Amino acid sequence: MEQYEPERLTPPQAAALRRSLRGGRAALTRRSLLRAATGGALAAGGLGTLAACGIPAAGKSQGGTSAEDHSATEKVVDFSNWTEYLDVDDSGKHHPTLETFRERTGITVHYTEDINDNNEFFGKIKPQLAAGQDTGRDLIVLTDWLAARMIRLGWVQKLDASHLPHAYTNLSAQFRDPDWDPGRAYSYPWQGISTVIAFNKKALDGIEVRSVSDLLDNPKLKGRVGFLSEMRDSVGMTLLDMGKDPARFTDDDYDAAIARLQKAVDKGQIRRFTGNDYTSDLSKGDFAACIAWAGDVVQLKSDNPHIDFVIPDSGYVTSTDNLCVPNKARHKTNAERLIDFYYEPAQAAALAAYINYVTPVDGVKPYLAKIDQDAADNPLIVPDQAMQAKSHAFRSLSQKEETAYEGKFAKLTGA
Amino acid sequence: MSTLTEAPPPLSPEAPGEKPPRRRGRFTPYWLLLPGMLWLIVFFALPMVYQASTSVQQGSLEQGYKVTWHFATYWDALDAYWPQFLRSVCYAAAATVLCLLLGYPLAYLIAFRAGRWRNLIMVLVIAPFFTSFLIRTLAWKTILADNGPVVHVLNTLHVLDLTGWLGWTAGDRVLATPLAVVCGLTYNFLPFMILPLYTSLERIDGRLHEAAGDLYARPWTTFRKVTFPLSMPGVVSGTLLTFIPAAGDYVNAELLGSTDTRMIGNVIQTQFLRVLDYPTAAALSFILMAAILAMVTLYIRRSGTEDLV
Numbered sequence: 001m002e003q004y005e006p007e008r009l010t011p012p013q014a015a016a017l018r019r020s021l022r023g024g025r026a027a028l029t030r031r032s033l034l035r036a037a038t039g040g041a042l043a044a045g046g047l048g049t050l051a052a053c054g055i056p057a058a059g060k061s062q063g064g065t066s067a068e069d070h071s072a073t074e075k076v077v078d079f080s081n082w083t084e085y086l087d088v089d090d091s092g093k094h095h096p097t098l099e100t101f102r103e104r105t106g107i108t109v110h111y112t113e114d115i116n117d118n119n120e121f122f123g124k125i126k127p128q129l130a131a132g133q134d135t136g137r138d139l140i141v142l143t144d145w146l147a148a149r150m151i152r153l154g155w156v157q158k159l160d161a162s163h164l165p166h167a168y169t170n171l172s173a174q175f176r177d178p179d180w181d182p183g184r185a186y187s188y189p190w191q192g193i194s195t196v197i198a199f200n201k202k203a204l205d206g207i208e209v210r211s212v213s214d215l216l217d218n219p220k221l222k223g224r225v226g227f228l229s230e231m232r233d234s235v236g237m238t239l240l241d242m243g244k245d246p247a248r249f250t251d252d253d254y255d256a257a258i259a260r261l262q263k264a265v266d267k268g269q270i271r272r273f274t275g276n277d278y279t280s281d282l283s284k285g286d287f288a289a290c291i292a293w294a295g296d297v298v299q300l301k302s303d304n305p306h307i308d309f310v311i312p313d314s315g316y317v318t319s320t321d322n323l324c325v326p327n328k329a330r331h332k333t334n335a336e337r338l339i340d341f342y343y344e345p346a347q348a349a350a351l352a353a354y355i356n357y358v359t360p361v362d363g364v365k366p367y368l369a370k371i372d373q374d375a376a377d378n379p380l381i382v383p384d385q386a387m388q389a390k391s392h393a394f395r396s397l398s399q400k401e402e403t404a405y406e407g408k409f410a411k412l413t414g415a
Numbered sequence: 416m417s418t419l420t421e422a423p424p425p426l427s428p429e430a431p432g433e434k435p436p437r438r439r440g441r442f443t444p445y446w447l448l449l450p451g452m453l454w455l456i457v458f459f460a461l462p463m464v465y466q467a468s469t470s471v472q473q474g475s476l477e478q479g480y481k482v483t484w485h486f487a488t489y490w491d492a493l494d495a496y497w498p499q500f501l502r503s504v505c506y507a508a509a510a511t512v513l514c515l516l517l518g519y520p521l522a523y524l525i526a527f528r529a530g531r532w533r534n535l536i537m538v539l540v541i542a543p544f545f546t547s548f549l550i551r552t553l554a555w556k557t558i559l560a561d562n563g564p565v566v567h568v569l570n571t572l573h574v575l576d577l578t579g580w581l582g583w584t585a586g587d588r589v590l591a592t593p594l595a596v597v598c599g600l601t602y603n604f605l606p607f608m609i610l611p612l613y614t615s616l617e618r619i620d621g622r623l624h625e626a627a628g629d630l631y632a633r634p635w636t637t638f639r640k641v642t643f644p645l646s647m648p649g650v651v652s653g654t655l656l657t658f659i660p661a662a663g664d665y666v667n668a669e670l671l672g673s674t675d676t677r678m679i680g681n682v683i684q685t686q687f688l689r690v691l692d693y694p695t696a697a698a699l700s701f702i703l704m705a706a707i708l709a710m711v712t713l714y715i716r717r718s719g720t721e722d723l724v
Binding site for chain 1: 561676688
């Protein structure tokens with residue numbers, strides 16, 4: 001998932017001004033530039049041949065490597081999360097649930113919203129983890145496939161179940177046994193994400209959209225359909241539409257789904273593959289319908305009455321964002337206590353009332369109803385039986401499969 | 416510097432062995448160079464070496480990567496992604512030409528006609544830089560929205576029929592087409608064209624225009640024979656400053672484009688972050704660098720100008 005928050009909340013990410021202008025009369029001449037260019041090329045070539053540095057293999061230690069736990073002496077926990085993914089008070093400065101946690105445990109949470117994209121965040125923490133160093137973070141939030149990759153690489157630590165009584169008891173059955181972390185030894189869900197079909201009633205102008213097939217085949221929607229650049233969501237929804245289960249599919253099924261999407265791309269049916277920026281396309285009506293994340297749809301719906309969603313009869317893809325403790329974290333026990341804290345139904349309700357994603361905690365409904373009755377009745381936040389029955393997780397991929405599948409999907413999206 | 420390094424004749428016989436204090440200045444230029452050199456080594460040379468090495472490695476995240484001198488990566492990358500390369504060059508060239516056509520009159524106006532408004536207009540040219548590149552590009556999505564006034568006017572005037580026939584747009588929309596990407600590139604890099612043009616034009620002696628007039632040259636001839644040749648350094652540096660970053664840009668293609676407008680920058684980003692094929696990404700970066708270097712070299716040789724600003 002790229003960014004979770006709806007567009008109106010997105011803080012402007014200052015894209016750095018990459019080049020400074022060189023003005024004035026400095027004697028940059030053609031000759032000097034040519035000379036410099038040749039020199040640079042030669043130097044690069046020469047040094048390139050010298051380079052013999054490889055990248056070492058990722059640590060193989062299943063179970064991760066722990067550092068000395070400073071939890072008892074340092075009453076802090078460094079928590080890295082996605083933007084707009086925690087309750088916040090009206091001043092925008094305080095997080096009520098974190099304050100409650102501090103009052104109760106005396107542990108101060110250093111909360112940073114520095115995750116914007118799984119791929120980017122992986123690129124950011126990879127060098128430290130590969131070198132076996134502390135990332136400076138005790139708790140991070142990763143979407144399923146990245147959490148699976150981190151477990152595979154041995155870069156996250158096994159959690160101590162004795163510190164997680166609430167989490168163990170209250171974790172919703174739907175999320176208990178992902179194939180990449182059976183029984184949740186390494187991770188606990190922060191929030192669940194449902195991938196659904198969203199549409200703009202005004203832009204649809206009476207055209208009915210009920211399934212992924214409608215998106216891919218209805219000629220009236222040509223050039224006004226959006227898919228997600230997140231491979232598992234786009235391909236997963238297509239697989240379901242083709243009667244395959246994203247939890248159990250073969251290479252051939254995958255190729256068939258890609259071929260089906262490719263046909264729609266070639267026809268010009270699919271306008272773009274987007275990250276979180278689909279929200280603006282949808283509310284402006286540039287997308288008449290698209291694959292969307294339910295948490296965004298709840299938010300968009302409250303701002304724009306034309307936006308609505310549909311769950312295809314064939315089902316929908318569910319994933320979770322997971323709390324993990326990276327290797328060498330200094331405050332593992334504190335991090336576990338924070339995880340457990342958010343599995344108390346009252347705290348989970350306070351969180352769910354604010355961020356509108358699927359809560360992974362059982363027994364939240366009565367607490368949530370006290371705060372916000374609408375949210376408690378919304379199946380996108382507290383899934384009912386029918387909703388849970390239709391949910392499908394995308395199976396975990398081996399490293400080889402991951403590279404091959406992402407490669408094919410990249411080709412589909414134009415690069 | 417030679418005057419500094421030459422020892423002055425001894426003024427007094429009392430201290431024949433003592434070095435004159437001014438000799439200490441001998442290494443000053445090198446000390447002053449040091450921060451810049453260090454900066455270049457750490458943030459330019461080393462990453463280049465690292466990337467060059469990555470491009471000839473093979474392996475995976477779990478097994479690690481080893482240098483195997485697998486140069487075939489370059490060929491495979493070029494073979495798979497030449498359409499994106501070609502597209503990047505075409506889009507960047509189109510944007511550069513558009514920037515020149517839009518930027519030259521404006522720079523001319525600022526340099527010769529603006530009078531006391533000159534500073535104000537310069538500020539207006541630079542003002543967009545006060546907001547982020549991303550925000551400015553996203554603003555174009557609002558401007559060019561399917562139901563927006565711009566697209567409506569273009570449709571009414573049947574301009575989109577023409578551009579659609581040329582393959583620049585698709586259907587009744589501008590967004591998610593090549594036209595939108597080129598417009599975005601043009602907009603984002605226009606100041607890089609205007610500023611060097613302005614510095615070149617501003618330096619032209621006004622008396623040359625008078626002299627041309629005295630020799631019965633009409634305004635157009637004056638421009639063709641005097642002003643434009645004298646502004647060539649600005650044209651060359653402006654086109655370079657526009658073309659080079661535009662060819663490697665990926666933000667415009669990502670936000671304003673579609674699957675068939677992806678540029679080489681998008682491919683590199685996808686390979687690096689999503690597919691995790693680091694060697695291919697590194698090889699593509701080097702091919703892009705080499706291609707730009709070759710094109711720029713050729714261009715500067717042909718342009719026949721000695722000064723670049």
